[in-house]
Amino acid sequence: MLRQIDLSVVVAVAEGAATLSRSLQSIVDSELQETEFELIVVDDASDDGSAAIAARYADTVIRLTARRSGLAYARNRGAEIARGRLVAFVDQDIELKPDTLKLMLQTLNEHPGLDAIAATHDLRHCAGNFISRYWNVLLNVGESSYAGVGGGFGSGCGMVRRSILAACGMYDEWRFGTGTLEGVELGQRLLRSGHDVLLAAHVRVTQLRRWTAVAALREAFTRSALLARSLGYQQTRSSAPADVVFTWSRPALPLVAALSTVALLGAFVPGRDWVFTTALALLLVAIANARTVTAIAGLRGVFFALRAVPVHLCFQAVSVAGLCSGWLMRDTVGDPRPDAATQAYAEVGVEMWPPVPRPR
């Protein structure tokens, strides 16, 4: 008979060889006893040797070989075979502190009313390049602002009671087949169904991924578009208070509205004083981003904040474009759905391995 354990740690990986080893090592080096948790790695059709790396650390490796189905799908497969009464989901590019899992476990054990807990990013970033540090500081600012109960479940490391996860329908495999924001949506669902979710400022993790400017911009667009298309404006605002997308776009949305108003009014001003208009626009930009830039300066210094301002504006523009694109797609095409064959298989209830992505 298999023994009962408290915790199952599920790591879903897709082409994660660059950071997986370090991430898994940090889990194995946790302050928890080896017998207190099991480590399950789900390889989502990687061809970079991620499964072999996983085997060096994991108790169980699940290989999904058919085609890449997304983190939500992969995490659900891991959760299905988990034995712990609690399940922790850790991203492939997240390094845990030695006490991260222990603190999360303790918090959930000591607060029976709390059903899920998510860690927050620290300021340390191992990649070292400017874009990675900028991204990381934005995550830190966003999460620090909204830490607490109701703060969300979208960070790179979260723990939830397995029974609650199952009752809530687990991760959404249809909407988030290609996205990376399945945790945001799950957190929203948990909150909506009356479960408390804590975004814990005292539980920290470190981001390992090295971001290039292009990759980060693409990610910003994808996340914004996917969130807006999946959830719509109101739900997106309420469900992702601490997400990095909103650290960018929240001030940018009124800013865009204000700039449009200025431009519209400028059309009626005789003589068109461009210096005045430009100064006014810059002032609006500064006011709109004052909180974020001040926070960045406080964390990383004034020089870093000054360097970040143009990058920040660029990311805001891309993020707003993504949000608008997502909302447009939502109104014209509707919710993201898998291809017709997958939908048909799911409707008929075909039993196969790997299983057909399920609608919620």
Next chain:
Amino acid sequence: MIRGLPEYAPMTDAHPFQRPIRDRAASTDAPVKDYGIASPTSECADVGAPRKTPRVSMVVVLPENHAVMPDKLAEGLRASGAEDVDVLIACAGQPANLNALQRCVGKAQFLLAPAGTSAADLRELAMSHATGDIVTLLSGAVLHGAEMAERSFVSTC
């Protein structure tokens, strides 16, 4: 039939696979029989065929200076629900009781890596030979701490 037996080759100093394990793990064209196990495709011809349930493999990792009692191995695998799964026993060096193990765990494949191969390397090597969609990796330490049936499953020589 005991998978692995026909392909098994005793490890000697002159054995061509005594080169570092890392080289072998990285190699993609190394013949499977060189590790002393049967080819995974020989008895798993349906690898690419559609199926309703996942294939399950169980890997037992035995680093150097660890031995396993054959009856306890069979009992432990039964206790772990391993009756319908492919069992792969990865050993660093040749266990002294290899024949007894093969008799007791008839379904198991044996993967014999050179003596001195680390547990992590054994796991990686075994993973590359396991055919399951779900691969469970058991180490001596884990089996030691498990239920009574598994308690003496693996013992240090």
